[in-house]
Amino acid sequence: MEGLLIKDLHVSVEGKEILKGLNLSLEKGKIHTIMGPNGSGKTTLGFVIMGHPKYKVEKGEIIFKGKNILELPPDERASLGLFLGFQYPYEIKGITFQHFVWRSILALKEKKRNGERFPKNFIEFKKELRKKAEVLGFDEKFIERDLNVGFSGGEKKRAEILQMLLLKPEFVILDEIDSGLDIDSVRVVAEAIESLRSPEFGALLITHYQRILNYVRPDKVYVMYKGQIVKEGGFELVEEVEKTGYKIFENS
Amino acid sequence: MLTLKGIKNKNYLKEREEIFKNLSKFPLPNERYTDLRKIPFDKYLKIKEEIVLKDEITPSDNVIFFPEFFEYDETIKILKKVFEEHKNRILATHFVFPTGGIFINIENKEAEYELNLKTPTNSTYSFQTYIFKVNSSSLKLKINTEQKGDYFSHNLFIFLLDNGSHVKVMNFVKSEISYLFNSFFSFIRKDSNFEIYSSFFENPYTKSDKFIIIEGEGAEINIKDIFLTRKNMFLSLRNDLIFRKNYTKGEEYSKGILLDESVAAFYGLARVDENLKKINAFVEGDALLLSDKASFLPVPSLEILSNDLRCTHAVNSGPVSEEKIFYMTSRGLKREDAIKMYVESYLLSNIENAEKEFKEKVKDYLNSIEIKSD
Numbered sequence: 001m002e003g004l005l006i007k008d009l010h011v012s013v014e015g016k017e018i019l020k021g022l023n024l025s026l027e028k029g030k031i032h033t034i035m036g037p038n039g040s041g042k043t044t045l046g047f048v049i050m051g052h053p054k055y056k057v058e059k060g061e062i063i064f065k066g067k068n069i070l071e072l073p074p075d076e077r078a079s080l081g082l083f084l085g086f087q088y089p090y091e092i093k094g095i096t097f098q099h100f101v102w103r104s105i106l107a108l109k110e111k112k113r114n115g116e117r118f119p120k121n122f123i124e125f126k127k128e129l130r131k132k133a134e135v136l137g138f139d140e141k142f143i144e145r146d147l148n149v150g151f152s153g154g155e156k157k158r159a160e161i162l163q164m165l166l167l168k169p170e171f172v173i174l175d176e177i178d179s180g181l182d183i184d185s186v187r188v189v190a191e192a193i194e195s196l197r198s199p200e201f202g203a204l205l206i207t208h209y210q211r212i213l214n215y216v217r218p219d220k221v222y223v224m225y226k227g228q229i230v231k232e233g234g235f236e237l238v239e240e241v242e243k244t245g246y247k248i249f250e251n252s
Numbered sequence: 253m254l255t256l257k258g259i260k261n262k263n264y265l266k267e268r269e270e271i272f273k274n275l276s277k278f279p280l281p282n283e284r285y286t287d288l289r290k291i292p293f294d295k296y297l298k299i300k301e302e303i304v305l306k307d308e309i310t311p312s313d314n315v316i317f318f319p320e321f322f323e324y325d326e327t328i329k330i331l332k333k334v335f336e337e338h339k340n341r342i343l344a345t346h347f348v349f350p351t352g353g354i355f356i357n358i359e360n361k362e363a364e365y366e367l368n369l370k371t372p373t374n375s376t377y378s379f380q381t382y383i384f385k386v387n388s389s390s391l392k393l394k395i396n397t398e399q400k401g402d403y404f405s406h407n408l409f410i411f412l413l414d415n416g417s418h419v420k421v422m423n424f425v426k427s428e429i430s431y432l433f434n435s436f437f438s439f440i441r442k443d444s445n446f447e448i449y450s451s452f453f454e455n456p457y458t459k460s461d462k463f464i465i466i467e468g469e470g471a472e473i474n475i476k477d478i479f480l481t482r483k484n485m486f487l488s489l490r491n492d493l494i495f496r497k498n499y500t501k502g503e504e505y506s507k508g509i510l511l512d513e514s515v516a517a518f519y520g521l522a523r524v525d526e527n528l529k530k531i532n533a534f535v536e537g538d539a540l541l542l543s544d545k546a547s548f549l550p551v552p553s554l555e556i557l558s559n560d561l562r563c564t565h566a567v568n569s570g571p572v573s574e575e576k577i578f579y580m581t582s583r584g585l586k587r588e589d590a591i592k593m594y595v596e597s598y599l600l601s602n603i604e605n606a607e608k609e610f611k612e613k614v615k616d617y618l619n620s621i622e623i624k625s626d
Contacts, residue, residue, distance in 0.1 A: 073581065074578060075581045090575060094597025104583035
């Protein structure tokens with residue numbers, strides 16, 4: 001299978017097991033959604049896929065492009081084409097948004113990922129940045145401001161999506177990208193994700209609510225509960241969860 | 253107790269102690285000055301050459317070089333004023349063993365100078381004094397202390413600002429000498445504004461003291477220090493803001509990175525005299541510790557004798573944020589590049605308003621060294 005394959009994943013943090021034998025097969029060319037209550041392990045899953053050092057993988061594999069990526073540091077996972085959109089993007093004072101993204105592109109170019117698809121120089125990059133920012137309704141003034149510093153919750157999320165568009169990943173994990181966004185912004189962000197839909201692109205949306213899924217139609221939906229996938233299905237599962245909540249999965 | 257690991261040659265400490273012990277036996281400064289005439293002329297020229305002034309000096313600048321420096325009434329008056337504020341042995345030594353000095357009087361003009369401080373003499377010690385008297389003027393001053401050698405150096409900088417003067421100092425320190433000690437005494441008078449940006453790198457043992465006496469209404473002072481210490485370096489930063497007039501504002505913020513087994517101490521003081529109003533004071537010292545063996549010793553303090561004011565002080569220190577590094581690496585940056593970028597941004601954010609050239613020098617230095625987090 002081409003895409004992201006997760007096999008029997010057990011993860012703990014500070015001695016507490018969070019993911020308890022999770023299995024997922026996330027095909028390329030499709031948009032997947034994981035829903036689940038707070039504390040079910042959704043954010044942990046995103047961090048572990050990207051290689052957060054705080055989380056300890058006790059057992060299992062994460063296969064991407066035919067490789068078990070668990071031993072790779074985050075930058076090498078990014079250079080393979082993975083991208084994680086953070087639920088709470090960090091503020092970094094002293095580094096402007098555009099400088100950070102350009103440095104990230106240079107790092108990815110150096111590792112020869114998507115070489116030909118990245119802008120050749122800073123001027124070309126700036127043009128692409130402006131164009132994509134405009135589409136997203138991301139105010140140009142933030143481009144030259146320090147990364148996420150003084151951004152509202154919604155601006156931070158748009159900034160994450162803008163980075164995603166510029167870094168041209170092949171598989172993205174977006175952790176609650178809709179939280180903090182007003183309804184118009186949800187639509188803009190959803191359209192940006194939909195614009196990437198192609199046989200070469202895959203996405204995993206982590207969310208609590210149906211709202212964004214009205215605009216990004218997921219091909220597959222998974223419900224995560226207490227560190228495991230307890231149910232999977234199509235869009236009808238989203239509607240079921242909206243109606244019943246997560247309590248019905250308690251004894252799964 | 254701190255050990256002076258950075259001192260390469262312990263004899264200097266011993267020699268210094270001898271000097272201090274015998275200080276009272278030396279002739280009074282006035283008598284001593286006559287000896288200065290005996291300095292060979294070629295050495296005097298050498299001292300003069302070490303001070304590079306960007307602008308052409310004209311007679312109207314009233315520049316007075318050493319040794320005439322110590323025979324000039326106004327210089328003596330200013331030095332006495334400094335002594336009245338702060339009696340200590342190191343200042344006294346500037347009278348007894350001066351190796352150089354310069355007095356610049358800037359009136360009703362805009363000036364830009366650059367002081368490049370290198371090894372002034374072949375002596376094992378150096379006591380240089382620089383006085384800037386600025387009246388209704390604007391001064392941009394770059395001080396580059398890039399001394400090398402096995403000796404003790406104390407640079408005394410004195411600034412007197414009056415009548416709406418504005419002075420902006422970019423103080424870049426990257427020396428490799430046994431013991432570097434820089435003292436700044438600044439007297440800020442009516443409606444004057446003093447900004448000083450300093451960066452401290454490399455020197456094994458450095459002490460920097462700034463005493464800012466705010467003695468005119470409407471005066472403002474802004475001190476921004478950044479530092480990166482590594483190996484066995486020791487750095488002591490002391491910034492005292494002394495408020496003596498109403499409607500004044502003072503801010504000092506020191507920010508640094510500590511690596512390896514280095515030690516940095518920060519003493520930040522805001523002292524407000526009695527019965528003053530509308531004072532705004534801010535003192536903060538922050539550090540990132542990139543090694544378990546490095547130590548940051550912050551001592552911020554406020555001595556407040558008035559009520560109508562706003563004073564704040566804070567200190568923060570801790571390791572580099574792994575969460576932020578993860579965020580950066582998740583976009584494709586290698587860990588070491590992310591740490592370097594983070595460190596650079598951490599330091600540069602404190603000198604945003606400094607001149608571009610100064611910031612470039614800081615960046616060049618940071619790019620020239622290896623920065624790792626344990």
